[in-house]
Amino acid sequence: MFDALSERLNDALGDVRSRGKLTEEDISKAMRQVRLALLEADVNFKVVKQFTGQVKERALGADVLQSLNPGQQVVKIVADELTTLMGGAGRELVFAKKGPTVILMAGLQGSGKTTACGKLARHLREEKKLDVAIAACDLQRPAAVDQLVKVSAQAGATVYEQGTSRDPVDVAEWALSQAKKDGRDVLIVDTAGRLHVDAELMEQLGQVKKRTKPHNVLLVVDAMTGQDAVSVAESFAETANFDGVVLSKLDGDARGGAALSVKALTDKPILYASTGEKLDAFERFHPDRMAQRILGMGDVMTLIEKAESRIDERQAQELERKIKKNQFTLDDFLEQMQQVRSMGPLQGLLKMIPGMGQQLGGLQVDDRELDRLQAIITSMTPAERANPRIIDGSRRRRIAAGSGTNVQAVSRLVKQFGQMQKMMRQLQQGKMPSLQQLAGS
Ligand SMILES: Nc1nc2c(ncn2[C@@H]2O[C@H](COP(=O)(O)OP(=O)(O)OP(=O)(O)O)[C@@H](O)[C@H]2O)c(=O)[nH]1
Ligand SMILES: [Mg+2]
Incomplete structure (x- = not known):
């Protein structure tokens, strides 16, 4: 459903999404591609014209171009306008007060x-x-x-x-x-x-x-x-x-x-x-969910709102600084995990991540797994949390016993954390891993 359109629109917006700064010309160019994508999807030409006009007007208006992340703002405008185009809030059936x-x-x-x-x-x-x-x-x-x-x-x-x-x-x-x-x-x-x-x-x-x-x-x-x-x-x-x-x-x-x-x-x-x-x-x-699906966004808006309501600005900056300096520790990981958990069941959250819905398929993500991870981390000494590389065989056995898990579970966590640190370094160097890599690691 909408596969070709989705692909074309994402191509059209790809450039805009990844740029730090945008000019009027960038917007015009992207809108020309959006127009072609819609026409190719067999959308009525009058509708296309109105749609791209509207998006362009909003994108060039106010302070979008001056904002911190103009690319994301433009994508959000496209999503909003697609939603309006398909009917805005949507509509329910009307039910009789009495009788069938x-x-x-x-x-x-x-x-x-x-x-x-x-x-x-x-x-x-x-x-x-x-x-x-x-x-x-x-x-x-x-x-x-x-x-x-x-x-x-x-x-x-x-x-x-x-x-x-x-x-x-x-x-x-x-x-x-x-x-x-x-x-x-x-x-x-x-x-x-x-x-x-x-x-x-x-x-x-x-x-x-x-x-x-x-x-x-x-x-x-x-x-x-x-x-x-x-x-x-x-x-x-x-x-x-x-x-x-x-x-x-x-x-x-x-x-x-x-x-x-x-x-x-x-x-x-x-x-x-x-x-x-x-x-x-x-x-x-x-309409809103459909628009987000078309733009390959999952239900990221809800996810961002949830995250914004939970995550403390100062903490987030501190975290960013640590990641940049390669100082992200298991303690930080634990803190992050606790913040994420306060947003609701993990399964529901993961589905809101673009591409994750399909990746998960019928797989059940168990929140109890997170309880186990927490137990393992809290059974470590501060030195171990700061530098998991020192966790050798005898430390693993001690941690396993302390957390009521087993040595394999401890080893798995240490390994996964190592991969996570590696990924963060790659992100720092501007190499964005694909979702497949993320899900596979
Ligand atoms: N792939 C696919 N086929 C569908 C869908 N909905 C209906 N069909 C098929 O389309 C054909 C026609 O569907 P019907 O429900 O019989 O259509 P109808 O409007 O009742 O047809 P008439 O009674 O002859 O006017 C059938 O072969 C259905 O199986 C759908 O969403 N996807
Ligand atoms: Mg029929």
């Missing part, structure tokens, strides 16, 4: 409506513990009802169906009365797709809407069709009202143009993203 919440799914043929019905049902069941039923109102295709029955069974939702012989509008109305009678929390209505946005389709949708009074009308658009997906949404917006978009098949679309243009051109938010054929390939669409 009705969600109507509309969209062109093959856009992924039926699949999205199942996915949404599963999502609402699992995340919100709601009792969900789906109404089979696509009577256009003979196999449509069977397909929905299968999907619903997988999703653990009830289906309300009456075969294919009746009028879809009647079925919708009947399904709603059943949902009320059965006390369901949610009724999702699957409708028939058409090849194009035509009068007949709109008429039928209009009727279903009138009879079921949906709290949410969601338009499913196929992200793989890029700009076409956006024009479908535009013509729906003109003729039939809808509240939000489900973007399907984002997995098949490495470019992401639809995701970036839909909100700007139709003013309708994207509520969900569908990223595969399986029912669990479905997620809430968070």
Whole structure:
């Protein structure tokens, strides 16, 4: 998802990111590359123009260029503007105060409506513990009802169906009365797709809407069709009202143009993203997180905020001085570890580091491992902490016994600390190790 765009944008911003000082020309050059990256990702050209204009204006304005780290500020502006572009704060479904919440799914043929019905049902069941039923109102295709029955069974939702012989509008109305009678929390209505946005389709949708009074009308658009997906949404917006978009098949679309243009051109938010054929390939669409993912930033903003709220400025300077002079000791390491731990569980923190999410995979990081490390370090003498090289075999055995661990654990810590010091020296010399190296050491 967004791989190509992500790569291109990071190339475009690479120069800006790494420079200590920036000129107007640097910004203009980067914006030209950003523009190309977006156009290549199939983002609508009007949207691109507005976007780059906005970023440039903010980057050149105020005191960005004079600031301490203009590169990072520019990247932050790009992230902010991408977030706004994709819908800002995002939007939730509207839930009925009483009785079933009705969600109507509309969209062109093959856009992924039926699949999205199942996915949404599963999502609402699992995340919100709601009792969900789906109404089979696509009577256009003979196999449509069977397909929905299968999907619903997988999703653990009830289906309300009456075969294919009746009028879809009647079925919708009947399904709603059943949902009320059965006390369901949610009724999702699957409708028939058409090849194009035509009068007949709109008429039928209009009727279903009138009879079921949906709290949410969601338009499913196929992200793989890029700009076409956006024009479908535009013509729906003109003729039939809808509240939000489900973007399907984002997995098949490495470019992401639809995701970036839909909100700007139709003013309708994207509520969900569908990223595969399986029912669990479905997620809430968070513009801010998506923007950060696109920029390969993980969720670094949250991490920085957390760190800022915990780390004392003076301590940080002292630490920097020590690292520069190669005086970083196990005592400093212990102190750092304690600060990091005060930010929350390690697993969650690591996921916010760019690239770490994938690296961790299913691996569980155990906070108890940190307890063991702490125990080992506090069992060392001050001399050992200041200079771990003196820790020989007999010292290792003593430390192991004192910390309730074993000699291997002590050796591992000493070795890892040595690697860490080496890495810090490299950083000092301006050789930035890659994430792979970091994770591998
Ligand atoms: N890769 C991928 N395939 C998807 C996704 N969503 C749906 N599909 C596939 O797209 C095809 C069409 O999906 P449906 O859910 O049947 O689409 P529909 O809008 O209900 O189609 P009609 O009922 O004919 O209008 C199916 O083969 C789905 O498996 C997705 O997010 N990713
Ligand atoms: Mg269908």
